[in-house]
Amino acid sequence: MSHRPGWVFYCSFVLLVLFVVAGGLMPAELLRYANEALDFTTLHFGWLYLFATSGFLVFCIAVAAGNYGKIRLGADGEAPEFSYLTWLGMIFSAGMGVGLVFWAVAEPMSHFVAPPFDSAEPRGPQAASMAMRYSLFHWGFHQWANFALVGLAIAYVRFRLQRPGLISEAFRSTLGNRVDSGIGHSINILAVVSTVFGVATTLGLGVIQINSGLGAVAGTAFGVTQQLFILAGVAVVFLLCSLAPLESGIRYVSDANMLLAAGLLVFVFFMGPTDFITAAMTNAIGDYFANMVGMSLVMTPYTGDDWVERWTIFYWAWGLSWAPFVGSFIARISRGRTIREFVFGVIGMPVLLSIVWFSTFGGSALYFELFEGAALGDAVLAEMSSALFATLNYLPGTTIIGGLMLVLIVLFVITSANSATFVLGMFTSKGVLNPKRWSRLTWGIVQVSVAGVLLLSGGLEALQTISILAAFPFMVLMIFMAVALLKSLRNEQRQIELHEAMTRERLLRLLAENDHLGDERAGSEPGLKPEEPGKNE
Incomplete structure (x- = not known):
């Protein structure tokens, strides 16, 4: 197979370069047009983001829990490529690591000072409870179901069906050979563009928080x-x-990520308000499960409130724009897993870690605000990215812990961007598992350029706006991807059932033939004559 760049590479590259040039020359106009497009999208299609994301979660659970869950993503009996802990670490680091660090304090405190739908007294106990509930919801099962769906579709195609690891290949069961033509190229171009914007958002968030952290630790200025x-x-x-192979590059950085994140988590848990954290986590888990359906489909048609658009739809869109990248990367490292193991590993374990992370950092911030008079809510209102480092001021060893948190953020940013270069290289090199170095470098530079333009255009607002817009077409694509995956799984299940039926029939035929041969041998042995009727009567 030729690995030379084709239509997908050149078209994606040109589109993104045009965006970078336009954004660099006219940053204010870019933000204005993006906001107008965002208003149109959320006004007319906001409901679709909610239904689609909830549907993806139900679909993944149903597939994993049923008979399809036993299918292995690879040859029958094939062992997984990575150990379970390393696998989870790579998923978590390449998934939403930067976002978890950025929003762990910022989101709960934002909801605390401005409760959703004005449904509670700001900065009160009910606002605190609602803040934790929505934080877990936004970083819970729905978010990871986006990654699980795309990852499962690609892993099944790549390792079970032995097809190239391209997004378009997931549609072969419904589109047939048309995935090799313009339709398939368009699907892959859309995946590349969505991935670049999704990762650029994360790069931007990470850079903004690194800037805040440097200000808190070293007193540097904050600005574009x-x-x-x-x-x-x-x-x-x-x-x-990105020049290093996947096994020796991202793997070791991911392991370092997980060790450092675990160490910081344990430190804050035990050095912070431990009893409050455990109680708040228990309460938030109960609230989350009790209100999951209502939160999943809530809209505000009677009040015109834009809270859902600013928070829930932004999160779902951000996850959707990340889905081709994270899903493809998870697929790349999941060879040998069963579908059931894959889905529950991708959806279950990261959500558990997210719950503990938000409860520890967000819960600590709420405690300091409620019971120690900390002005963390004001810090969030002044600069959202500073919330985490403002919280660390109320723990021992502030400077050291702040420095380690900075290192963690940098490692998460490196892991996410590094993983994305591999995935973008795969998408634009006909699905090869180890794309050429020049390809990885090219897409790394493109990601950085897009992130820089978004920072120039409006910082956090521009990052959020572009995420939602970039996610919409790929969300529609994912709906059809689920249909195509289900058709492929049904085809395999029918083949398995047909093979089992033929095997049973063949076995029964052999048994019948053996019985018949046994009867013939018994009748032909010398000295054995059939008894005459009535002789022994």
């Missing part, structure tokens, strides 16, 4: 200029890492 310099520095590191 500083953020662009930080982005350039991070880019140099992850571009160098």
Whole structure:
């Protein structure tokens, strides 16, 4: 198979370069047009984001829990490529690691000072409870179901059916050979563009928080200029890492991520308000499960409130824009897993970690605000990215812990961007598992350029806006992807059942033939004559 760049590479590259040039020359106009498109999308299709994401969660659970769950993503009996803990670490790090660090305090405190739908007294106990509930919801099962669906579709096609690891290949069961033509190329181009914007959002969030952390630890200034310099520095590191093979590059950085994240989590849990954290986590889990359906489908047609658009739809869109990247990366590292193991591993374990993470950091911030008079809510209102580091001021060893948190954020950014370069290289190199170095470098530079333009255009607002817009077409594509995957699984299940039926029939035929041969041998042995009727009577 030729690995030379084709239509997908050139078209995606040109589209993104045009975006970078336009954004660099007219950043204010870019933000204005993006906001107008966002208003149109959320007004007319906001409901679709909610229904689609909820449907993806139900679909993944149903597939894993049924007979399809026993199908292995690879040859029957094939062992997984990575150990379970390493596998989970790579999923978590390449998934939403940067977002978890950024929003762990910022989201609960944002809901605390401005409760959803104005349904509670700001900065009161009910607002605190609602803040934790919605934080778990936004980082819970729905978010990871997006990744699980795309990852499952690609892993099944790549390792079970031995087809190239492209998004378009997931549609072969419904589109047939048309995936090799313009339709398939368009699907892959859409996946590339969506991935670049999704990862650029994460790069931007990470850079903004690194800037805040440097301000808290070293007193550096906060602004776009500083953020662009930080982005350039991070880019140099992850571009160098992208030159290493996947097994020796991302794997070890992911392991370091998990160890450092676990250490910081344990430190804050035990050095912070431990009893409050455990109680708040228990309460939030109960609230989450009790209100999951209502939160999943809530809209505000009677009040015109835009809270759902600013929070829930943004999160779902961000996850959807990440789905081709994270899903493809998870598929790449999941060879040998069963569908059941894959789905519950991708949806279950990261959500459990997210719950503990948000309860520890967000719960600590709420405790300090409610019972120790900390002005963390004001810090969030002033600069959302500073919330985490403001919380660390109320723990011992602030400077050391703040420095380690900075390292963690940088590692998460490097892992996410590095993983994305591999996936984008795969998408634009006909699905090869180890794309060429020049391809990985090219897409790394493109990601950094897009992130830089978004920071210039409006910082956090621009990042959120572009995420929602980029996600919409791919969300529609994912609906048809689920249909195509189900058709493929049904075809395999029918083949398995047919094979089992033929095997049973063949076995019964052999048994019958053996019985017949046995009877013939018994009748032909000398000295054995059939008894005459009535002789022994």
